[in-house]
Amino acid sequence: MKTPQSQSTRVDTLIITVGTRQVGWRCNDGAIRSFGADANISYPPHVAELYQELGIERGAYLENGKTYPWSARDLGQRYYNWCVERNDFSLVELLLDQNVIESGVKQGLKHIILWGTDQPETVSWFYRRLDTLWLAQLMAGKIRAIWSDIRVDIHTPVIAANDSDAIRKELELLILHEALNAFSPSTEEEFVLWIQNKGCAPSIASGVEICAAALVRQCQVFNAMPEEPDSFFDTLPNGTRTACHSPRFKLIPMGEYFLPLERMRIISAWERGDFSEAQLWLKVHQSRYKILYKLAGILALYTHWETDKFLQRIGDWLRSNDLAAVADTEQIGVWKDQWQQMKASRLIQAWESSFLIKLPLLRQNYTAAFVQFAQTLERLLYIQCQNNDWVSQGFVTPPPHLTYLGKDYLPGLGGLIEGWRKSQGITINNKEYQLLDRIRNQRNGMIHSAQPISLGQIRSLWSDGGLFAVKHSDDPEVVNQLMLEVLNQVSSAPDRGNLFVR
Known part of the structure; x- marks a missing residue:
């Protein structure tokens, strides 16, 4: 994985979904205690110790005869009030997002959106006690204290953390809409969005990822994924366990998720x-x-x-x-x-445009291919007309009212074909001249009457009346070669390498 800087040279908005593991507090004994470590799955009892730090006895919620101990929701509010009273967020630690934000700031980060949970009263206290609305406020205070120029918005919609439909609607109608509206580009640079959705409720994490992925056609979207530290908690000399910061993060382009599906479409369009x-x-x-x-x-x-x-x-x-x-x-x-x-060289430019004949042939757009062929033929003839001064030599004769234009006279395809015939010293019975006349008539008829042409009709311009022996094939390449031979007949291709691969 390349470094974040090498994959995204700039970033405009960062969306962070706030989980209980993302915020820590540097306590008086030097340990950083996590608001999400509550003596579960071998985690230390940091939540209980954070209550002790405030000198408060940890209480419990009573619901339907059951009790649920206070947790991130209550604890976060108490610590947020402590910070506001002292106007000091310096003890807040951004355990997962410090590196993400620092890197983003170096790349022009302007806007951070913090999504915290605030579940409705219909949800049991067993889940509501872990809501992160106040942890989002702690994070916002810390970010503003360090990076005062960054706009920080907090969203804590009253939605159940497992209500996927409500989460999706909130994202579509509010969060992502606001992220895009917050960007007012003064240049043609494309809006760049980062998301960090690690550590929060699974439904929110997946919802953010899906909605962000839907934006990849409108802007550049990257998933800024913090890496886990080697150990979530280290032991200090005094025996206390301290929470560890994420050491680094990976920046993953969201478009990478679609590459296996879109690779063949890219190749097909290119071919x-x-x-x-x-x-x-x-x-x-x-x-x-x-x-x-x-x-x-x-x-x-x-x-x-x-x-x-x-x-x-x-x-x-x-x-x-x-x-x-x-x-x-x-x-x-x-x-x-x-x-x-x-x-x-105008001649080389004209010849390179023959590249545009084959492209519509490959798409079976034979009408566009034939019109491009006729236009390239006319262009090559006109360049010869100018370079060899066919007007002065009498090969091209302007009508009486335009003779004053001299060399600047612009003949049509018919006049150019006639000029070419005279310059070559051939008669009107010459097969090449007759073919050119057929091409002219066919082109005029198509343009005047807005009629299409089929591959067989193009081929018949050469074969009708036995004018030329032509291989009967439905392969467009056969017709492409016939057209290139005509162009070579009237104006040989310059001896140089082709800029385009045919």
Whole structure:
């Protein structure tokens, strides 16, 4: 497990569910006594000793003829009142959360929410005596005394600790809603939430975890899990047993829980070239796949024809420390050379856009693939028209009212195909020219009438009337190769490495 700092560079809100084991008190004899150690399961009798520390005889609740000794609820209130009267929370010890909060503060923690239990009177005193509403107040006082800039909110809803439905509703409508609303970003940084749900009632712990996991698509969520000390209690030289602090904690991205389910979705979206979808699934796995998450967003720009933004962002990506940490220096150098070539050449940029033909073919979106093919064809022809000045050479003739534009005239696909034919010195009976004319007519018809095209109809542009011998196949790759051959016929691909893997 990496250190917390390496997994989350910042945190906005921390939610802590308060259990009886989380709070201790440094007594006059130097021992730290836990509000949750009551001579049970080999624990020392700290609760009874804490009453002795106050000089109070421990009492009991009477209910239906049975007695239940005072515990965390009563004891916590007495110690909280002691602290308030003296305005001093220095003797409170954060047994589980000290390291979590200290680390969070270093990473910009702004807001802490403490969830304490306060069960209704319908619940037996056997359970209510362990409620942590006053322990939450003790924790809040300690936190505010040390970190005065942090906003600390306490929530102690009157809910039974085993009422899963009420806990879930409280979380959805209040706690998590407040956590998100408390964040008012001044930048585009994503909201980061930590939860610490160890040591409290199981229903609350699981409820917080489930609701936090539901937020992973809206923000970054981490489970800050305190590690148990080697021994819960050490023995001091005077023979008293003192509670031990959690020595460290693990920071676990909540998105990790979903990775086994979402891995195939990520791979499928990537293989189909749906980089926006891939980035969506990768969003919650940035702690492990940050470099792929960024690349998916950059490639999505390219599929949306945002070439200028793409070239800028891919350059930043190639120079990033994140990439340098996972890729070979020599390979990065090759990619940078290809990127520089692409930036410097409109022809290379046009050829790289042929990558966008195959992507919709793989998704069986043949209409989008054909339109992209026709647009790439037109773009390659126009670059030739400009580079070789087809207008001045008479290969492209502007209409009379546009002759003043000269080289700046923008011919349509039909004019560009005619210009290419003339520049090649071929007749209208040439098969390649006839194929280009079919492609133009097909593209125009589809656009004008908003009609789709099937894989077979695309293939028929080559095969109808025996124009070309074409292998009959339902494999989209066959049609993809036919399209690339046409593009090569009108404008040979530059001799360079491809930035995209086809």
